[in-house]
Amino acid sequence: AFPKHVRIVEVGARDGLQNEATVSTADKVALINALAGAGIKDIEAGAFVSPKWVPQMADSNAVINALDLSTVNLSALTPNLRGAEAAQQAGIKEFAIFTAASEAFCQKNINCSIDESIDRFKEVMAFAKTHNIRVRGYVSCVLGCPYQGEVDINEVLKVAQRLLQLGCYEISLGDTIGVGTAQKVDQLLELLLQHIDKSKLAVHFHDTYGQALTNIYSALNRGIATVDSAVAGLGGCPYAKGASGNVATEDVVYLLQGLGIEHGIDLERLAKAGWAICSALNKQPVSKVSLALKNT
Ligand code: HMG
Ligand code: MG
Numbered sequence: 101a102f103p104k105h106v107r108i109v110e111v112g113a114r115d116g117l118q119n120e121a122t123v124s125t126a127d128k129v130a131l132i133n134a135l136a137g138a139g140i141k142d143i144e145a146g147a148f149v150s151p152k153w154v155p156q157m158a159d160s161n162a163v164i165n166a167l168d169l170s171t172v173n174l175s176a177l178t179p180n181l182r183g184a185e186a187a188q189q190a191g192i193k194e195f196a197i198f199t200a201a202s203e204a205f206c207q208k209n210i211n212c213s214i215d216e217s218i219d220r221f222k223e224v225m226a227f228a229k230t231h232n233i234r235v236r237g238y239v240s241c242v243l244g245c246p247y248q249g250e251v252d253i254n255e256v257l258k259v260a261q262r263l264l265q266l267g268c269y270e271i272s273l274g275d276t277i278g279v280g281t282a283q284k285v286d287q288l289l290e291l292l293l294q295h296i297d298k299s300k301l302a303v304h305f306h307d308t309y310g311q312a313l314t315n316i317y318s319a320l321n322r323g324i325a326t327v328d329s330a331v332a333g334l335g336g337c338p339y340a341k342g343a344s345g346n347v348a349t350e351d352v353v354y355l356l357q358g359l360g361i362e363h364g365i366d367l368e369r370l371a372k373a374g375w376a377i378c379s380a381l382n383k384q385p386v387s388k389v390s391l392a393l394k395n396t
Contacts, residue, residue: 107325206240283318306343
């Protein structure tokens, strides 16, 4: 059955902007404030990763310092202890650690094996615990990998369980390159839900093949109540060539509205936030809903 309420985790300022042309710190701050103003409560604000790997996120500290942390839940990627320390210093109360269900992708993305990534995360988790910070875990490539192709759903289960054992409060299932289809989503969730409570799972779908909304529908149907999305469909993945951005938040909100599922977001203000950041990027939103609203 569908959930009554869906929590949107807005990842446009991180997953989106990490793969767009660099925008100014002021534009990022304005984006996050506009998203909060539209009613979004959970916002991934940046990444404390190596600036050599992802230069677009190099100003995450400045971005977060310019924000009011009391009204929204701001999170940030923390790939290692160094990133965690920097995020904590900035005032972040939720970390996100990230690994993959594919060895090849893990190597390209964070330069280590899945096993090694789990070892790195142990330090991050211990640090988070002493500072009362909750930690979200991402598993990438749950429906396919740009390097190895098919990914075994049993691998997804294994990695998700390892992250939960480390102490993550939630696992976000990433279709990093957007190759999944609805039936595969259903099969994956059928397996995972035999072992993991639905309240601990989120879906994070990229829209490369235009399947993200259908895939989200499939997940909602299994009771999943947390959905990651990016305003205006920003972004892609620097380590997954050809992958397009996350599903657009505007499109997800419109879907939820149609299904009578609560979300707490003002669609018009959200769309405006999308147009503003797209104007800074000199492009149009990749959201059919946003384009349609503009023309009505
Ligand atoms: P490494 O090269 O294996 O490790 O990087 P290292 O410890 O040897 O560090 C290399 C350099 O980075 C050194 O600098 C370190 O000081 C520096 P140098 O000596 O060369 O000048 N460094 C750092 N700088 C800032 N902050 C840090 C940090 N750590 C080391 N925290 C590392 C390992 C993980 C750091 C690197 O591989 C990295 O930063 N990767 C980032 C990858 C990334 O951000 N990917 C995109 C996000 S994941 C994603 O998009 C998927 C997701 O959306 C879900 C989905 O769609 O599936 C989440
Ligand atoms: Mg992603």
